[in-house]
Amino acid sequence: MTLKLGRHSFADDATLMMAIVNRTPDSFYDKGATWAEDKAFERVVQVVDEGAEIVDIGGIKAAPGVFIDPDEEKGRVVDFVARVRDAFPGLVISVDTWRAEVGAAVCEAGADVLNDAWGGADPGLVDVAASYGAAIICTHTGGVTPRTRPFRIEYDDVVKSAVADTIAYAERAVLAGVARESVVIDPAHDFGKNTFHSLELTRRLDEMVATGWPVLVSLSNKDFVGESLDLPVGERLTGTLAATAVCALAGARIYRVHEVVETRQTVDMVNTIAGRRLPQRAIRGLA
Structure with a gap:
């Protein structure tokens, strides 16, 4: 389907890069490299130059850590969203938050998308998205509490659970x-998953794509890649791109990434092989 992200629309065959911008001092990947506002803004400039259609701004790391209340989270992201909105009117701005209070504040500042990584933990978030005409990302977490790690979590069928829960969230x-x-x-x-679940x-990502809802995948440097290859954070790019290729072949639409250029090339190559995209040029054997 045609995808509408806030004030921006994309054709039904478009694949989009969502670049991660952390406004946190303790993110698992960049270790606070974009904690300072100017450094975070430099990151936005960089990823826009690299071709990202979306930036995903987050004020709290997903892993357990120091408690961050809504006011502190807003202090990290709201004014920054406004700055990015002013500088890049054509850019889709997403904010990674599960809190309705924060969602309302960032939408007021110009955000287009609310990326709820915690599966509807705050039921009011959908009302905020509706009232501001924002898009929403509906995730599957198996009902875990925000900022907790899964422990011995079990599913009869993790894909069926993910399909059922995300569709229910989407319909809500x-x-x-x-x-x-x-x-x-x-x-x-x-x-809310172990490596085997991921x-x-x-x-089986094609089963989620078959629902008809656009699918986003966030694979970049994830633990399931690290455990599969026994590699630490920072050495998982090749594994990430392999997983990306599989998801691209299945038909994922949005890719939440640290490395924009490499992911775009991977997705474009897969879609060209699949016949969904033409080569940028094709003169071999013809000229």
Whole structure:
């Protein structure tokens, strides 16, 4: 379907890069490299230059850590969203938050998308998205509490659970008033899952795509990649791109990434092989 992300629309065959911008001092990947506002803004400039259509701004790391109340989270992201909105009117701005209070503040500042990584933990978030005409990302977490790690979590069938839960969340968003074309589903690799669950979701991502809802995947440097290859954070790019290729072949639409250029090339090559995209030039044997 045509995808509408806030004030921006994309054709039904478009694949989009969502670049991660952390406004945190303790993120697992960049270790606070973009904690300072100017450094975070430099990151936005960089990823826009690299071709990202979306930036995903987050004020709290997903892992357990120091408690961050809503006011502190807003202090980290609201003014920054306004700065990015002013500088890049054509850019889709997403904010990674599960809190309705924060969602309202960032939408007021110009955000287009609310990326709820915690599966509807705050039921009011869909109402905020509806009232501001924002898009929403509906994730599957198996009902875990925000900022907790999974422990011995079990599913009869993790893919069926992900499909059922994300569709239910998506339909609840539509009932709240979010436009159907502004709802995206996400299996949420690693969130509420062990490595075997995330691998199963990757293998069977076509089942989520078959629901008709646009699918986002967040694979970049995830633990399921690190455990599969026994590699630490910072050495997982090749594994990430392999998982990306599998998800691209299945038909994922949005890719939440640290490395924009490498991911774009991977997705474009897969879609060209699949016949969904023409080569940029094809003169071999013809000229």
